[in-house]
Amino acid sequence: MMQFCFIDTETTGLFTSYGDRICEIGLLAVDETLEIIESFESLVNPLREISAAAFEVNQIGDAELLSAPLFPQLADKVLELIDRRILVGHNVLFDNGFLKNEFRLAGIEYPDPRMLDTRDIARGLISSPSYGLSSLVGQFEIEVENRHRAMSDCLATYQLFKHLLALGLEKNYSSLEQMAGRYMIEPEKLFESLPDWLQEALEKGIEIEIEYMNRGNVTSRRKILPLSAFDSHGKLYIEAFCQSRKSKRTFLVERIKNVYPDRK
Numbered sequence: 001m002m003q004f005c006f007i008d009t010e011t012t013g014l015f016t017s018y019g020d021r022i023c024e025i026g027l028l029a030v031d032e033t034l035e036i037i038e039s040f041e042s043l044v045n046p047l048r049e050i051s052a053a054a055f056e057v058n059q060i061g062d063a064e065l066l067s068a069p070l071f072p073q074l075a076d077k078v079l080e081l082i083d084r085r086i087l088v089g090h091n092v093l094f095d096n097g098f099l100k101n102e103f104r105l106a107g108i109e110y111p112d113p114r115m116l117d118t119r120d121i122a123r124g125l126i127s128s129p130s131y132g133l134s135s136l137v138g139q140f141e142i143e144v145e146n147r148h149r150a151m152s153d154c155l156a157t158y159q160l161f162k163h164l165l166a167l168g169l170e171k172n173y174s175s176l177e178q179m180a181g182r183y184m185i186e187p188e189k190l191f192e193s194l195p196d197w198l199q200e201a202l203e204k205g206i207e208i209e210i211e212y213m214n215r216g217n218v219t220s221r222r223k224i225l226p227l228s229a230f231d232s233h234g235k236l237y238i239e240a241f242c243q244s245r246k247s248k249r250t251f252l253v254e255r256i257k258n259v260y261p262d263r264k
Helices: 052-058 071-082 092-106 118-125 133-139 150-171 176-183 196-204
Strands: 004-011 022-030 036-043 086-089 115-117 208-213 219-232 235-242 247-252 256-260
Touching: 004 052, 004 071, 004 092, 004 150, 022 052, 022 071, 022 092, 022 150, 036 071, 036 150, 071 092, 086 092, 086 150, 092 115, 092 219, 115 118, 115 176, 118 133, 118 150, 118 176, 118 219, 133 150, 150 176, 196 219, 219 247
Parallel strands: 004 086, 086 115
Antiparallel strands: 004 022, 022 036, 208 219, 208 256, 219 235, 235 247
């Protein structure tokens, strides 16, 4: 039977490749009936300062983290909750990437769980101007306190998943297992269908320079750091941090005309 662990992390910044770390983690272990078995939340001392941009979002200050446990002190509990469970998050590859990095830094083997992304499920089931968590929480009228803190966003993702499941059972699927199977992210297959350049960028957390044609057929060169890739209506997209815009952007892969090698 399927069991799940919902996750949300708050981080010092967006990029493990730049040394960013987890500063707060929230986990919900859930059984096959979606009843919560156990919850866990903790601040984490990241051994570095929180970026101004991250603080603006999560309001976690450096002083709060000085007495927080280091991640290796929490690793056994995290392993207990995620072991043999499907990891569920909103943009779960982001949380999984940071979690995997923490285990790597701690010298502890990471189990590489199967995953489900509520953002991908929402894209498959509903039409929305935005698939961010805030937008979807509003669309489904989910009450959330203390947004952008790990446990609050973890609970919001859990509630969103239950709403999406109800919608999926009404529209397309006969069971939770069938819907989960449709959107399951298998770690060993995660990058196999991606172009080599994108696979390498995602696996290593490296920036790439692209020539991109927008909807108006205007071409520009941009330096981006890919964060995740997803399929929507048969087309491959990248969510990435765009250095020229200084924010996250979504790129349609078929509009990327050239990829330039790193000349560092």
